[in-house]
Amino acid sequence: EDQVTQSPxxxxxxxxxxxxxxxxxxxxxxxxxxxxxQDPGKGPEFLFTLYSAGExxxxxxxxxxxxxxxxxxxxxxxxxxxxxxxLCAVLGAGSYQLTFGKGTKLSVIP
Amino acid sequence: xxxxTQSSRYLVKRTGEKVFLECVQDxxxxxxxxxxQDPGLGLRLIxxxxxxxxxxxxxxxxxxxxxxxxxxxxxxxLESASTNQTSMYLCASRTRVGEQYFGPGTRLTxx
Numbered sequence: 001e002d003q004v005t006q007s008p009x010x011x012x013x014x015x016x017x018x019x020x021x022x023x024x025x026x027x028x029x030x031x032x033x034x035x036x037x038q039d040p041g042k043g044p045e046f047l048f049t050l051y052s053a054g055e056x057x058x059x060x061x062x063x064x065x066x067x068x069x070x071x072x073x074x075x076x077x078x079x080x081x082x083x084x085x086x087l088c089a090v091l092g093a094g095s096y097q098l099t100f101g102k103g104t105k106l107s108v109i110p
Numbered sequence: 111x112x113x114x115t116q117s118s119r120y121l122v123k124r125t126g127e128k129v130f131l132e133c134v135q136d137x138x139x140x141x142x143x144x145x146x147q148d149p150g151l152g153l154r155l156i157x158x159x160x161x162x163x164x165x166x167x168x169x170x171x172x173x174x175x176x177x178x179x180x181x182x183x184x185x186x187x188l189e190s191a192s193t194n195q196t197s198m199y200l201c202a203s204r205t206r207v208g209e210q211y212f213g214p215g216t217r218l219t220x221x
Binding site for chain 1: 114143152153158160166168200202208209210213214215
C-alpha cells in the first residue's frame with residue numbers, strides 16, 4: 001500500500017525566512033510525485049510533477065526536489081501570498097489513484 | 111490551460127434529497143475522479159472513471175453513485191443525502207502521465 005507522510009503539519013514563517021516542507025513516501029514503482037497548493041475553500045492547484053530521484057523543478061519562490069524516499073518543497077524568501085496548504089501525492093505503478101498526504105499548512109507573517 | 115468546472119460552489123440540501131454534482135473538463139482526459147475533503151481527514155476518493163460508462167469504487171463509495179455518459183462530464187449522485195455527507199466535494203481529471211487537475215470544489219451542506 002502506498003503511503004505519504006508530510007511534515008510539519010503546520011509551519012509559521014516570517015516574510016523572507018526560507019524553509020522546506022517534507023514529503024516522505026513509500027510506493028512500489030513510483031510513476032510520479034506531485035505537489036499541490038490549496039487555498040482555503042478552493043480546489044488544489046497543481047504545482048509540480050517529479051518522476052525520478054535527483055529531479056528538480058522550480059516555479060517562482062518554490063523549488064521541489066526528489067530522492068528515493070522523500071521530496072522537499074523549498075520556499076525561498078516567502079511572501080504572505082505564499083500562505084496556503086501544500087499537498088504532496090504519489091502515483092504508484094500498481095495504482096489507478098493518487099495517494100495524498102495530509103498536507104502542510106504554511107503561514108507567512110508580514 | 112486545463113479547466114475543470116463544477117456546477118455549484120455552494121449547495122444546501124435537506125436530509126433525504128437526491129443531490130447531483132456535475133463536473134466538466136475540457137482537456138479530453140480519460141480519467142476523472144470525485145473526492146471529498148474534511149478537516150483532519152484529508153482527501154478521500156469516492157469514485158473514479160477511466161473511460162465513458164466505466165466507473166470504479168474508491169475508498170468511501172457508500173451512499174454515492176456516479177455517471178459518465180460523455181467523456182468530458184462526470185456526475186456524482188447522492189441518492190438520499192444525509193448530514194454526514196456535509197463536506198467539500200472536489201472533482202479532478204488526470205492526464206496519462208498522472209498530472210491531476212482539480213475543480214474549484216462544491217461546499218455541500220445537508221440540513
